[in-house]
Amino acid sequence: MLAVFLQTIPFFLIIGLGYGAGRSGFFPEAATAWLTKFVFYFALSAMLLRFSANLSLAEAFDLDFVLAYALASLAIYLLATLIAILRRLSVAEAAVEAQCAVIGNVGFLGLPMLAMLMGEAAIAPVMMVLAVDLMVFGSLIVILITGSRDGRMSLAVLGTVGIGLLKNPMIVSIVLGLSWSASGWPLPSVANDFLVLLGGAATPGALFAIGASLASKSAERPVIAGYLSFCKLVLHPAAVAVAALVLFPIAPYPAAVMIAAAALPVAGNVYILAQHYGVAPQRVSASILISTALAVVTLSLVIGWANTLY
Template sequence: MLPVFLVTFPFFALIAAGYGAARARVLPLDAIPGLNTFVLYFALPCMLLRFGAGTPIGQLLDGSVALVWGLSALAVVAGVVVFTRNERIGWNDGAFGALVAAFPNTGFMGVPLLVALLGAQAAGPMIITIAFDLVVTSSLCIALSRLDGVGGGAAHHGPRQAARQALRGVLVNPMPWSILLGVLLSAARWRLPGPVERTIAMLADAASPVALFTIGAVLARSALLAREHGASAAVAAAMGTKSAVPPEAPLADVLPVVAVKLLVHPMLVWALGQGAIALGLPLSSSALMVIVLVAALPSASNVSMLAERFGADNGRIARIILWTTVATFFSFPFAVGVLR
């Protein structure tokens, strides 16, 4: 267990550094979107492109990995939506709760961490999971979130419009395109010109530290905004006026989703993988270990931005992301030790 902690510690230390910098306002909160843009549109696509181009095409088109990961993601989404909806949580909040339970932080955290632990051969299965979550899981949850618009044409056009918005988001997101380009380069066995390859390598090398630092900063910003909203609500209550800020989500709406993300999701991937192997599907034990560890990662931090954009309870989503990130410092090394 100690060797795993020694590998994972720097990754969580960078997250803690970003959290501390933003919480102490050493890093201005207005600068965080710029960091996010650099990682999402420049560094991370270059890292995925490099891994994709250097991975054998067979690993990038592994249907068994896609099947196991896809079934587990859809099962988590369906289960969380069904079992968490109540008088406080409608379709909108339920759908984004399901997304935060099924969508791990693979791009910002998982790729550099698992490559450091398992080697470059871990990149292929991870790229498959990223592509599925970006295209299918996110689009499905956004469409489900629009089912709250009952009455008139909203119920009919809401999910359809949300699906179009989700598709538009995928098309303007550089990550799927970088994955596709990497697959094409791998299939054709082409190499980019030297100066271009070195430029991509420099941006790719920056992805890991900046992405981890940005995760911490985003979590700190969410915590600070939640505290400010809480203070505004308290002032409104003292003055006898109604606050526009929704009350903080109770633990009963947060802890079950945290448990699903860190316990149910990886165990479900492992069980489905074992079933696929028993049925004779060509799923290797190494690929199964990779996707189980991907499922054991904390929730993706960008779900918070999506929840805010679509009017869901972003405070609840941010708390789930924060709790899963903190808990993963202990749970992830344990998962690695068990699988090894």
């Protein structure tokens, strides 16, 4: 466990460096926004495109894996929703809190960290987790918030969800990469080298951007944020572990990666959605800040345990 903790420290040190740069004003919010855009649209997309282009469809999609992760996540999603309803929150607020409980920072933190700590073979399972998060739960929150405000479901809402998925560079990169892989042609060496070089900026860029973005976050309503962080860092990986190790026939290595991915702190894109719709952005902000701070310890513990499974 100590060895894994020491291996994760450099990742969180870069996050801390970004936080310090943002907190001091040396790296203003505008700079953070542009760095995030670069990582999201270019560096991280290049990394995903290269990895997916070298995967077979069988490696990139496992129905049992997807079902195990999706159903375990749904169980925690429904639990958080039920607790929100018992607290007499609106449907929109319940959807946002449930999103905090199950959506981790897979793209910016999980992909680079798990690829380095658990090997490049972790990329395929992480991509499946990312796809479920974006396509299932990313769509669900938009449908719930918009539907609750309109009082009904409409084709316009579904159209908005579909367009959002088509515009997401991570989804596009994975689809393009798998399409290239399906052609049976190897990536030309020039293209591969280009993607390696550009994708190499994803890890430090993403980690620094996470830290810089946390500098503008506040820890208002820490009790609720602490409860949501507990859901994300403890309950979510526990539910995924039960699904992957008991309920579904998942091989030890992808099961370990799935559990580790479930232990990631709350994702920044939950805040973007909360802010966009004007639903509890301060609550989400505090959840991201607290869960990321606690993940320095909890994520190391989960990864260390997961590594003993294979």
